[in-house]
Amino acid sequence: MYYLSICLISFIFLFICSITSFFCGLNFLMSDLTIFIEWEVLSLNSCSIVMTFLLDWMSLIFMSFVLLISSLVIYYSKEYMSEDVNINRFILLVLMFVFSMMLLIISPNLISILLGWDGLGLVSYCLVIYFQNVKSYGAGMLTALSNRIGDVALLMAIAWMLNYGSWNYVFYIELMKSDFEMMVIAGLVMLAAMTKSAQIPFSSWLPAAMAAPTPVSALVHSSTLVTAGIYLLIRFNMLLVDNIFGQILLLVSGLTMFMAGLGANFEFDLKKIIALSTLSQLGLMMSILAMGFPILAFFHLLTHALFKALLFMCAGAIIHNMKNFQDIRVMGGLSIQMPLTASCFNIANLALCGMPFLAGFYSKDLILEIVSLSYINMFSFFLFFFxxxxxxxxxxxxxxxSMTGDFNSSSFHPLNDESWVMLKGMFGLFIMAVIGGSMLSWLIFPTPHMICLPNSLKLLTLFVCILGGLFGYLISNVSFFFINKSLENYQFSQFSGSMWFMPMISVIGTIKFPLSAGMMIVKTADQGWSEYFGGQMIYYSLKKYSLYFQLMQNNNLKIYLLTFVLWFIVLLSLIFF
Structure with missing residues (x-):
């Protein structure tokens, strides 16, 4: 059929581009090569608008990963979205999304970055409201308006960069760092990155964006939209070292990581749990970036993209088989009925936890060892490990x-692993989630670094993971407590489970207050005083005077007599006074 050909063509094209980009990136990495392409579009006095492309090992490898994940997601969508009438539109939206991300990755110019940045925002809004219902519209509006704050910050950074005569920030980062006044740009870029990567206080849009179809979640929340802010800050990382912005970012990202991890333990929606885990990992990347380790943040960005996309795709297969149920309490025993999907799901979960020799271990363990080695305060250290x-x-x-125990849904339920197209898409990422971390660690860190720690700190990561896993099992097994403890501590559960009341604050701050303030301004200004003293007043005045003159021009004897009397009075007053 026609839509199948669009899916397959897109998959093959993106997959070939991914392989090509990866090998080019390897070549650039080995030979330490950077290619800078410039095309001057417009010159205005001393400022020139230049379309610029920066091709180095970082941009090419990141592009290859984004293209690989998006190709597998499109192939996966062939079956997942097969019942959708508008699948052509869906595939085209995903391709537009990928194109916007490509533009953002290879741009060292703030103008072209803004094009990709806004493209991501616009297309993500279209994808979040794809299932057209009230909840999706609300989530889409929250996503769009939260991201607009970052767009405005980026526009202000572009305006501020007029002081330099060009928008190619790569050439001016050293100068910006030495010039205290120009650190404003660092603050604005940091604000933009915080909104796009959903750090506190802009976190609430990320779980809300789960209203989008699951293939979109697999793409958006692994390697594209939410990582755009991280990638931008990796490029601007020199502006964050040894100043107040880096310290603020470290605190905010640490709190985001803690808040998302705590919230996920109180959540029962399968996709929202995975979304909150994405938020937690974004906090981890941001915090290690704020400490001055951009390559390490980039390494975790790539490994996280692999297993998180796999996790979302497995969740999508489970939801698809559960006939669109997302509550984990109605699942159970899925490892028996869907063994292949359950295997992929568990491997992705273990990679997320930092299980040794899976993708997440190489980056996560390294980050925590660097944190243990670094000069860092006790509070940040606690946030990282907790x-x-x-x-x-x-x-x-x-x-x-979801995986153990008895099946809790209807006994007559068509659970199976026969969705071969979805499974093929998942197997591609399954292989990468196993070998991707070691492969990347050999490529990005070819020279071993000596990390010398005492045994207590060296084993602390492993100890914390084992303790966390044990605690997760115990709090899930309700019979261990005999009663549900979360109902006893209802206030704490409500506070933790609602992301520290951030969705309510965000809705008031980004939707309710601006819209009600706008309505008030429209009512009082546009439809109020300015209308009364403007258009309406002119209309009534002209109408009144035209009626008066029309009356005067009528051939009426009374008017003539009245006019004669008036003129006579005037004449007498002139003669006698």
Whole structure:
């Protein structure tokens, strides 16, 4: 059929581009090569608008990963979205999304970055509201308006860069760092990255964006939209070292990591648990970036993209088989009925937890060892390790609820592993989630670095993971407590489970207050005073005077007599006075 050919053509094209980009990236990495392509579109006094492309090992390898994940997601969508009448539109939207991300990755110019940045925002809105219902519209509006804050910050950074005569920020980063006034750009770029990567206080849009179809979630929340902010800050990383912005970012991202990990332990929606785990990992990337390790943040960005996309695709296969149920309490025993999907799901979960020799271990363990080695305060140290424990805790809780025990839904239920197209898409990422971490660690860090720690700190990561997993199992097994403890501590559960009340604050801050303030301004200004003293007043005045003159021009004897009397009075007053 026609739509199948579009899916297959897109898959083959993106997959070939991914392989090509990866080998080019390897070549650039080995030979330490960077290609800079410029095309001057417009010159205005001393400022020139230049379309620029920066091709180095970082942009090419990131592009190859984005293209690989998007190709497998499109192939996976062939079956997942097969019942959708508008699948052509869906595939085209996904391709537009990927194109916007490509533009953002290879741009060292703030103008072209803004094009990709806004393209991501616009297309993500279209994808979030894809299932057209009230909940999706609300989630789409929250996503779009939260991201607009970052877009405005980026526009202000572009305006501020007029001081330099060009928007190619790569040439000016050293100068910006030495010039205190120009650190404004660092603050604005950091604000833009915080909105796009959903750091506190902009976190609420990320779980809300789960209203999109699951293939979109697999693409958006692994390697594209949410990582755009991280990637931008990796490019601007020199502006964050040894100043107040880096310290603020470290605190905010640490709290985001902690808040998301805590919230996921109180959540029962399968996709929202995975979304909150994405938020937690974004906090981890941001915090290690704020400490001055951009390559390490980039390494975790790539490994996280692999297993998180796989996790979402497995969740999509489960939801598809459960006839669109997302509550993990109505699942159970899925490892018996869907063994292949359950295997992929568990491997992705273990990679997320940092299980040795899977993809997540190489980056996550390295990050935590660098944190142990670094000069860092006790509070940030606690956030790093406690959040890691929480990650393992909610992962084991998720596995306990969905994979083990008895099946809790209808007894007559068509659960199976026969969706071969979806499974093929998942197997591609399954292989990468196993070997991707070691492969990337050999490529990005060819020279071993000496990390010398005492045994207590060296084993702390492993200890925290084991403790988190054990605790996750115990809190899930309700019979262990005899009663549900979360109902006893209802206020704490409500606070933690609602992301520290951030969705309510965000809705008031980004939707309710601006819209009600706008309506008030329209009512009082546009339709109020300006209308009264403007258009309406002119209309009534002209109408009144035209009626008066029309009356005067009528051939009426009374008018003539009245006019004569008036003129006579005037004449007399002139003669006698």
């Amino acid at each position: 959040s890691t424990g929480l990650t393992v805790c909610y992962s084991f809780r998720l596995v306990y609820y």
